[in-house]
Amino acid sequence: MTARLSKQNVELRQRAEQLLERQKEGEAFVPTAEVHDLIHELTVYQIELELQNEELRRSEQKYQYLYQRYIDLFNHAPVGYITLNSKDHIREINLTATQMLGDEHSQFISKSFTNYIAPDDQDIYYFQRRVRYAVGTSQSFQLRLNRADGTQFHAQIDSRPEKDKKGLVMGCRLAITDITERKQAEATLEGTNVKLNKMVSELRQTQQQLIQQERLAAVGQLAAGIAHDFNNILTSILGFAELMKVSPDTPISMQADLAYIIKSTNRASNLVRQILDFTQRNITQPKHFALDSFIKEVTKFFERTIPEDIRLTLDIIPNDYSIEADPTQVQQVLTNLVLNARDAIDSGGTIKIILDHWVRDPDQPPPIPPMAEGRWLMLVVK
Incomplete structure (x- = not known):
């Protein structure tokens, strides 16, 4: 359309210039038809120019809208x-x-x-x-x-x-x-995975320990049963040997042999106690109890098992002696201490059980390397 209008513009200009020259040359008469044609063509040309301008304005508005749309999409993109x-x-x-x-x-x-x-x-x-x-x-x-x-x-x-x-x-x-939030989430997830893997590893380890403990418990129960039966046999042997040793009918020549039997039987009894102690360690059951009351109860058993010429005394200062431990293990420890004290006495004497509180100061070396600072219970058998 633009090319066509340009061609018309040239033609109209040429015709207008020709009419102007004819007027300059003194030609007063200009054919009316020719003038009307020229005016008509100029009018059409003007209308076409207006239409063209309108089209240009619409195109400009469209391009302006697209440009603003591009600017908006560019500046406000999500990235x-x-x-x-x-x-x-x-x-x-x-x-x-x-x-x-x-x-x-x-x-x-x-x-x-x-x-x-x-x-x-x-x-x-x-x-x-x-x-x-x-x-x-x-x-x-x-x-x-x-x-x-x-x-x-x-x-x-x-x-x-x-x-x-x-x-x-x-x-x-x-x-x-x-992606900062994503990175933080990944770090959190990684930390969670580490904790989860650690928990799974600990669970597997616990399961293995449980399986091993169940196996040891089964072995321990068997060993405990055997040790119990064996201990009954040793008790009979020890009882008869001690009766024969104090009997006036027993020849003096047999005293040394009876003493050896008694000593060997006691050693065997210690071995049995160690077996029982081993089986009890594998089925440890900690409980909360008062150690002073516990010792008083156990002492009644000791009074029936030690010779009559050995006196057993308690020295427990009134205080709070609450502990959390396996009563069976505590009893075994106390039994070992009392029996060792009994064996150390030749004839007659006193076994004294002392229970008291003891505080380890920071500058004081521990009796046992792992012992931490603070308050402890002290059990002494002498």
Whole structure:
């Protein structure tokens, strides 16, 4: 349409100039038909120009709308968008990217993009840059970027090279996504996985220990049964040997043999007690109880098992002696101490059981290396 109007414009101009020349040459008469045709054509031409102007205005409005739409899509995209030249200087940056980096739009133009990369991540970017110019393909990688206020955030970078007509890389376009929350979630998940793996490992270890303990418990029950029966036999042997030793009908020549039998039987009894102690350790059942009351009850048993010429006394200062332990093990410890004291006495004497509180001071060496500082219960048999 524009070409047609231009041609008409030339023709109308030529005809108008011809009429003007004829008037200058003194020709007073101009054919009416010719004038009317010229006016008609000028009117049509004017209308066509107005239509053309209207079309141009509509096109301009359309292009203006598309331009504003482009600006809106560019600036308010859900990701940051940056274009770089061949020297990695920023040519364009959208509003989302400026908000991520925390500065005004004018502060980024012509600045090097590497200024905003965390120092420890510079090598990552330069490696990706070399690949970009060597291969010319799109890339995806992660960096930590610096904000204007000095803080950092984790970013996913999607890079696409810009090429000229010859296919040479002349710059690139970067799409930037803030993945800080995702990184934090990953770190939390990783920590949870570590804890979970640790719990699974501990559970497996506990299961193995439980299986082993069940096996030991079965063996212990068998050993305890055998030890109990064997202990009954030893008790009979020991009882008869001691009766024969004190009997006036026993020849003096047998006293040494009876003493050896009694001594050997006591050694065997100690071995039986060790077996019982071993089986009880594998089925330990800690309980909360008062140690002073417990000792008083156990002492009644000792009074029936030690010789009559040995006196058993208690020295327990009134206090709180609450503990949490396996009563069977405590009884075994106390039994071993009392029996050892009994064996150390030749004839007659006193076995004294002392229970008291004891405090280990920080500057005091521990009686046993693992013993911590603080209040302890002290049990003495002498």
